[in-house]
Amino acid sequence: MEDMRLALVLNAISPAIGGVLVRGEKGTAKSTAVRALTAVLPPVEVVAGCRFSCSPAAPDPQCPDGPHPAGAAAQPRPTRLVELPVGATEDRLTGSLDVGRALTEGVTSFQPGLLAAAHRGVLYVDEVNLLHDHLVDLLLDAAALGTSYVERDGVSVRHAARFLLVGTMNPEEGELRPQLLDRFGLTVEAVAPRDPATRAEVVRRRIAFDADPGAFVARFADGEAAIAESIAAARARLAAVVVDDAALELIATVCADFGVDGLRADIVIARAAVAHAAWRGADAVTRDDIRAAARLALPHRRRRNPFDPPGLDEKQLDEALGEPDDGPDDDPDPQPPRPEHEQNGGPAGGKRDSVPPIGATFRARRLEVPGKGHGTVGRRSRAYTDGGRTVGARRPRSEPRDVHLNATLAASAPHQARRGRTGPGLVLERDDLRERRREGRESNLVLFLVDASGSMAARRRMEAVKGAVLSLLLDAYQRRDKVGLICFRGSGAEVLLPPTSSVEAAASRLAHMPTGGQTPLAAGLAEAHAALNRERLRDPLRRPLLVLVTDGRHTAGGEPDAAAGRLRRDGIAAVVVDCEAGPVRLGLAGTLAEALGAEYLHLGELSVDALAGSVRAVREARAVRGEVA
Ligand SMILES: [Zn+2]
Numbered sequence: 001m002e003d004m005r006l007a008l009v010l011n012a013i014s015p016a017i018g019g020v021l022v023r024g025e026k027g028t029a030k031s032t033a034v035r036a037l038t039a040v041l042p043p044v045e046v047v048a049g050c051r052f053s054c055s056p057a058a059p060d061p062q063c064p065d066g067p068h069p070a071g072a073a074a075q076p077r078p079t080r081l082v083e084l085p086v087g088a089t090e091d092r093l094t095g096s097l098d099v100g101r102a103l104t105e106g107v108t109s110f111q112p113g114l115l116a117a118a119h120r121g122v123l124y125v126d127e128v129n130l131l132h133d134h135l136v137d138l139l140l141d142a143a144a145l146g147t148s149y150v151e152r153d154g155v156s157v158r159h160a161a162r163f164l165l166v167g168t169m170n171p172e173e174g175e176l177r178p179q180l181l182d183r184f185g186l187t188v189e190a191v192a193p194r195d196p197a198t199r200a201e202v203v204r205r206r207i208a209f210d211a212d213p214g215a216f217v218a219r220f221a222d223g224e225a226a227i228a229e230s231i232a233a234a235r236a237r238l239a240a241v242v243v244d245d246a247a248l249e250l251i252a253t254v255c256a257d258f259g260v261d262g263l264r265a266d267i268v269i270a271r272a273a274v275a276h277a278a279w280r281g282a283d284a285v286t287r288d289d290i291r292a293a294a295r296l297a298l299p300h301r302r303r304r305n306p307f308d309p310p311g312l313d314e315k316q317l318d319e320a321l322g323e324p325d326d327g328p329d330d331d332p333d334p335q336p337p338r339p340e341h342e343q344n345g346g347p348a349g350g351k352r353d354s355v356p357p358i359g360a361t362f363r364a365r366r367l368e369v370p371g372k373g374h375g376t377v378g379r380r381s382r383a384y385t386d387g388g389r390t391v392g393a394r395r396p397r398s399e400p401r402d403v404h405l406n407a408t409l410a411a412s413a414p415h416q417a418r419r420g421r422t423g424p425g426l427v428l429e430r431d432d433l434r435e436r437r438r439e440g441r442e443s444n445l446v447l448f449l450v451d452a453s454g455s456m457a458a459r460r461r462m463e464a465v466k467g468a469v470l471s472l473l474l475d476a477y478q479r480r481d482k483v484g485l486i487c488f489r490g491s492g493a494e495v496l497l498p499p500t501s502s503v504e505a506a507a508s509r510l511a512h513m514p515t516g517g518q519t520p521l522a523a524g525l526a527e528a529h530a531a532l533n534r535e536r537l538r539d540p541l542r543r544p545l546l547v548l549v550t551d552g553r554h555t556a557g558g559e560p561d562a563a564a565g566r567l568r569r570d571g572i573a574a575v576v577v578d579c580e581a582g583p584v585r586l587g588l589a590g591t592l593a594e595a596l597g598a599e600y601l602h603l604g605e606l607s608v609d610a611l612a613g614s615v616r617a618v619r620e621a622r623a624v625r626g627e628v629a
Contacts, residue, residue, distance in 0.1 A: 003188040004030075007296050008037040009227075011164050011185065013234045014275040017268060018185030019143060019165030021128070021176075021300065029202065030168040030190050034081070034124055040227045041079035044120050048073040051112050052159050053119045060160040064110050080121035082114050082163075084139070086130045090386070091401060093135055094142075094150045095157070099403045102155045104428050110157045115139075115148040118163040128167030129174050129501070133377060133480070134386065136176075139165070140183040152401060174482075174501025185268045186296040234278040241274045242284045250287065250321065254294050257320035258302040258312075265301045269293045291321055353516035359467030362607035364475040367599070369444055369573040373543045378443020379479040381543065388440025400435040407434035443480040445499050445535060445542050446472070448506075449528045451550040452487040453519035456579070462515045465549055465579055468606055469510055472547065477503040482542065484531060485509050488524030490517030491556065495527065499535045521554035521592075525563035532572060545573050548598070551580040552588025564595035574598035577606065 007020045022030045047054040050065045056074035059066060084093065095113035102108055114123070125131060125139070142148045148161040167184065169176065181187075248270065255265045272293035273285045280289070299312045369381040377385050386402075393407030412432035419427040448469055456462045469485075476483050483506045484499040496509040525548075532544050546567070554560050567574065574596045578589035593600035 003296065004033050004190055005037070006292070007186045007188045008034070008164075008166070009231065009279060010272050010275040010293075010296075011166075012037065012041055012231050013278055014238055014271055015162065015164050017271045017275065018183065019167070021181070021184040021187040022166070022168040022190050023171050023187060024168070024190030025170055025172065031124070031126055032206075033190075034122070034166050034168070038079055038081040038122050040224045040231065041122070042228050042232050043076045043078050045074050045076050046120075048075045052116050053121075054160075055120070062158050062160075064112075064157055064159055080117065082118040082121060082123050084114050084123060084125045084131075084135075086125075086127050088114070088135065090135060090138065094138060094148055096399070096401065097150050097152045097155055097157060098399065099152045099155055100400055100430055100433050103403070103408070103433070104430055108155060108157065110150070112159075113148075115142050115161040115163075116159055119159075119161050121163055123163040123165050125165075125167045127169060127173070129169040129171075129176050133177070136180055140180065144183065152403065172500065172502050172505055175504065181300045182262075182264060184300065186272065187300045188296060189299070230279070233281075234275070237278045237281070237283070238274065240283060241277045243270055243274060244284065247273070247285045247290060250290055251294075254290070254298070254317065254320045257316070258298050260298065260301045265297055268297045272297055287321055291317065294321075353514045355512060355514050356462040356466060358470050358511055359463035359465075361467050361471040361474065362609065364468075364471045364606055365608050366475070366479075367446075367472070367545060367547065367575050369543045369545050372439070373442045373444075373541070375442035375444065375542045376480075377440060378481060379441050380444045380446075380481060381442055381545075383440060383442035385438055385440035385442065388438045390436045391439045392437040393434040394437050396433060396435045400433045402436045402438070404434045404436045408432050442543070443482070445482045445484065445532075445539070445544040446476050447484040447486065447499065447528060447532060447544055447546050448472070449524050449546060449548045449550075450485070450487045450513070451519060451521070451524070451553075451579075452489040452513055452515045453553075453555070454489070454516045455519060455551070455553060455555075456515055461579055461581055464603065466510055466513070468577065468579075468603055469549060470507060471606065473503050473506050473510070482539075484535075485513075486524065486527050486531060487513055488520050488527070489515065490520070492520055493524040493527035495531060498531065499539075518556035519554050520557035521550065521552075521560040522558040522563045523556075524548075525560055525567060529563065529567055529570070529572070532570075543573070545575065546596075546598075547575050547577060548592075548596070549577045549579060549603075550589055550592070551578065552576075552586070552590070552592045560592060561595050564592060568595065568597045572596075576600050577603055579603045 004020075004022055011017050011020055022034075024030055044053070045056055047056050047059055047068050050059075050063065050068065052060060052063050052065055054060050054063050054066065054068055056072060059068040059072070061067065091113065093113050094115055096111045098109040098111075123139075128136070131139075142161045143163070143165045146160060146162040147158060149158045150156060165184070168190075175181075251266050251269050251273070255269070269290065270293075273289040276289040276292050277283070277285045282289075294317060295312060295314070298317075302312070366380065371382075373381055373383040375381075375383055390404070393404040408428070409426060411434055412426050412428050415429075415432075416427060419429070421427045450465065450469060452462070456465060473483060482499050482501050483497070483503055484495070485497040485506050486493055486495050488494070496513060497506050500506070528546055528548075532546070535542075535544065576589050576593035576596065576598045578600065580586065580589060590600055
């Protein structure tokens with residue numbers, strides 16, 4: 001918890017650091033800590049009546065409620081904590097501009113959003129990794145520029161929006177895109193305290209708070225007042241803190257050592273080190289300030305693969321930083337390095353089970369759900385979306401925000417004479433307004449149902465199958481899908497991973513997936529159907545794609561045809577990936593694909609290169625036929 005507190009305090013001292021991303025599992029009291037920090041921030045002075053929190057000393061010259069006269073009345077208020085809910089609309093975030101009124105009445109009417117409310121305060125996004133991509137983009141643009149800019153069809157509003165951005169996320173539920181990760185100044189890993197006394201104290205405080213919040217706050221108020229004073233003092237000292245050339249060179253050395261691209265990490269570390277020095281009451285940045293800043297600024301910026309563990313190697317950091325300021329370390333670590341924690345597989349269950357390694361991966365072709373959905377923006381199946389290209393116009397169901405100007409003008413044209421138009425300008429009425437109908441791509445739920453029975457292991461096919469599934473998982477990561485993993489073997493089916501956005505978790509379960517035993521195909525289909533039904537209740541707009549990896553064989557449980565028919569009747573889109581190999585083939589997977597109404601592919605046809613090859617082969621065959629004919 002100490003890292004998190006430090007990261008929040010440093011940002012409170014110097015908002016230019018760029019915010020904090022708190023990563024941690026549920027139950028690590030992330031939001032409690034954010035609320036506690038807001039409580040200790042010094043109050044702000046605002047122009048009375050301004051909805052955009054202008055400072056009386058320096059009002060925003062572009063303030064939509066302005067211009068404010070020089071001697072405008074001021075009022076103090078506590079620093080706000082504004083929470084952005086994951087399901088918020090763009091209008092809720094940026095504010096809404098009534099384009100209809102602008103077109104029909106000629107007035108600019110702007111309703112401020114959460115970015116305006118958060119100006120000079122804290123903007124808190126719980127589960128920031130679940131936020132729509134385009135909302136994250138808007139949010140980070142505003143955070144970087146200190147301004148929110150809203151434009152709809154030529155009507156625009158701009159206002160100041162400077163805030164301390166705090167996001168929390170549970171990495172088990174999916175990662176942020178790397179370019180968005182980089183926009184957060186600092187990250188901390190929140191872990192539940194292991195030490196029993198600390199855990200008990202956390203619970204005791206929580207109970208005390210729930211029982212009597214007023215008394216609880218009063219009890220800690222003295223401590224909070226002291227922290228608020230220290231923050232205010234550090235802010236005042238900030239501009240005077242010196243970063244000399246040696247400190248800047250040390251920062252550059254550390255960034256180079258961790259393979260960080262670009263200069264953003266250097267800048268963030270320098271700013272955080274300055275804030276750290278100011279917080280200590282010092283007037284120059286030292287090695288220790290740089291170390292404290294680097295620990296928080298580097299973990300999400302170092303070069304890493306999507307499936308590497310999070311966090312920072314502190315030993316590497318100390319080596320990059322060189323000797324401490326206060327003389328050489330007399331007592332180098334006497335412990336020999338401990339062996340890496342054993343990651344592989346655990347016990348392999350029954351004696352005939354094995355855990356085959358993951359075979360070669362490849363760039364997978366895009367599998368998609370037929371038809372058009374209304375799901376979350378992504379890169380897989382076709383869908384009606386907020387973004388994407390315009391495919392037509394429609395009457396708006398509520399306030400229009402994405403006005404289709406041509407369609408609006410066309411709708412008004414037949415009524416001009418009746419409306420008494422005399423000049424060159426069209427006379428518009430609200431009823432004329434049309435909005436764009438756009439089409440783009442949505443993300444989906446890709447549920448993998450994998451045959452992990454003994455026949456797959458015996459023929460050493462499981463390596464290739466795991467490689468193929470991992471390739472499809474990497475593809476799902478790029479396309480922003482949710483994924484799930486179910487395997488069937490032995491006496492039944494097992495949900496290895498319920499639907500999640502964490503492709504990392506799926507890859508890890510896949511790596512550890514044991515193989516062996518009989519082939520209960522019908523049980524697998526039934527388990528997948530049940531999982532899809534559960535997920536439809538939780539996330540109804542997300543269309544699923546069932547990817548069944550099998551050779552079509554079944555040696556245990558009932559006949560698969562009935563279970564396949566039920567999936568088909570429920571309209572579940574499916575792809576059967578046939579992994580049958582060898583000279584004599586039974587073609588059972590093809591029959592199963594027919595029963596499911598599924599697309600049918602052989603394992604070897606999953607890669608983009610194979611697809612390109614087969615397209616070429618078809619073209620060449622046609623060309624040859626053409627020449628012959
Ligand atoms: Zn104002």
